[in-house]
Amino acid sequence: QDKSQIGWEIAIGVSVGVIVLIATASCAYMIYAKRRLAKIKREYFEQHGGLTLFDEMRSRQGLSFKLFTQEELEEATGRFDERNVIGKGANGTVYKGTTKDNELVAIKKCRLASERQQKEFGKEMLIVSQINxxxxxxxxxCCLEVEVPxxxxxxxxxxxxxxxxxGRRDGPRIPFTARLNIAHQTAEALSxxxxxxxxxxxxxxxxxSNILLDEDYTAKVSDFGASTLAPTDEAQFVTLVQGTCGYLDPEYMRTCKLTDKSDVYSFGVVLLELLTCRKAxxxxxxEEEKYLSSQFLLVIGDNRLEEMLDPQIKSEQSIEVLEQAAELAKRCLEMLGENRPSMREVAEELHRLSKLAQDPWGPPDSAELVELLRGSPSPTTYSGHSGIELSSTRNVSFTDTAYVGIQSPR
Structure with missing residues (x-):
């Protein structure tokens, strides 16, 4: 009995010792993992310019800009549930989320193309956040403590x-006046x-697909994933061409230098889509008809503009006003950036055209217009499909063809 009792005591002692050892090891590992995770988060935070951003935020009073934690955004999106994805593109994925304050937000996981983008990301986002x-x-x-900001x-x-x-097939009409309003609002934002x-x-x-529409179908320019602060050094070039096929400025592709006139060219393509209801x-x-911009320039050069215009707006608007809108698009699509108007000039011209445009049904009030446009299919994503989402960040040699509208990009 004594030997049996001793055996039990030894077994219990060993078991307790093993349990204590496992518990101690588990606690030690958890502490190590927690510290390692904190270290990784700190490294990512610094890598994405978080320290500079934090210093900037401390030096400014009354900023509404917030640094979100990874846990906050995981909770807002259901741990980034695929069912909450509302858009995908070359610059990242967008999720719909709900904050602790029950406010709906759009959360974008970005893709950064260069080390410079990473280092300047936080500071640039603070500047962008001040845009009102x-x-x-x-x-x-923003959240900077993750691999992908x-x-x-x-x-x-x-x-x-x-x-x-x-996205609409045989849906309700989009009045020409509404199209002009959206174009004018977008031009005002870019200006x-x-x-x-x-x-x-x-x-x-x-x-x-980077122009969103609010509850009143007012245009809201979005997605600064490819945006950049205008360089103070005129000699500064970018090493990667960023943007979307069909909208890319040929001068930008040739020189690898992004300017405000690059946005003007892309806006010209947007204006064409509004006039023709054709994809960029x-x-x-x-081959010669793949790009809306090149097709348009060929047609307008042969005085065959009416062939491309959306039949709906031809039936409701005078051809003189439509020709003036098309002429504005043509000016935006000039091969040389210096020959294109500024976005301020574009906005002023669209404002003038909107005054000239007359809706034969009478100018609808905002409520009527919203009801009219709501007849279109309910949007499910921020990004279009059907071949248009060919956003790309790619290397382009200086000997690439200047005119992107004539042949497919490589």
Whole structure:
């Protein structure tokens, strides 16, 4: 009995010792893992310019810009549940989320192309967050403690202009006056970025899927994933061409130098989409008809503009006004940037045209217009599909062809 008792005591002692050892090891590992995770988060935070951003935030009073934690954004999106994805593109993935304050937000996981972008990311986002314009999506804050930095924007409910134009089949009409309003609002937003933001900002990826529509179908320019602060050094070049096929400025492709006139060219393509209801790039067409911009320039050069215009607006608007809108698009698509108008001039011309345009049904009030446009399919994503989302960041040699509209990019 004594030996048996001793055996039990030894067994119990060994078991307790093993349990204590396992518990101690587990606690030690958890502490190590927690410290390692904190170290990784700190490294990512520094890598994305978080320290500079933090210093800037401390030096300024009354900033509404917020640094979100990874846990906050995981909770807002259901741990980035695929069912909450509302858009995908070359610059990242966008999720719909709900904050602790029950506010709907759009959370974008970014893709950064260069080391310079990483180091300047936090500081640039702070500058972008200070933009307060009625036609630009508000940036609430960002998360820098992750491998892929995330941006938190105000959620815009009615999807994209791309979806409104190309997502409807035999749906209700989009009045020409509404198209002009959206174009004018977009031009005002880009003009503000170029001329009034401090420092000036070049968007770099203007397209219909980056123009969102709020509850009143007011345009909101979004997605500064490819945007850049205007360089103070005139000799500064970029090493990668960023943007979307069909909208890329041929001069930018040739020189690898992004300017405000690059945005003007891309806006010209957006204006064409509003006038024609055709996609900027359609891979199903013949080679010479793939690009809307090149097709338009050929047609207008042969005085065959009416062949391309959306039949709906031809029936409701005088050809003189439509020709003036098309002429503005042509000016935006000039091969040389110096020959293109500024976005301020574009906005002023669109404002003038909107006064000339007359809706034969009478100018609808905002409520009537919203009901009219709501007849279009309910948007499910921020980004279009069907071949248009060919956003790309790619190397381009200086000997590449200047005219992107004539042949497919490599």
């Amino acid at each position: 314009h009625r036609y630009i999506v508000k940036l609430y804050g 995330m941006l938190v924007y105000k959620y815009i409910p009615n999807g994209t202009l791309y979806r409104l134009i190309h 503000y970025l170029h001329s009034w933001a401090s420092p000036p900002i070049i968007h770099g990826d203007v397209k219909t 790039l359609n891979l199903e067409e013949l």
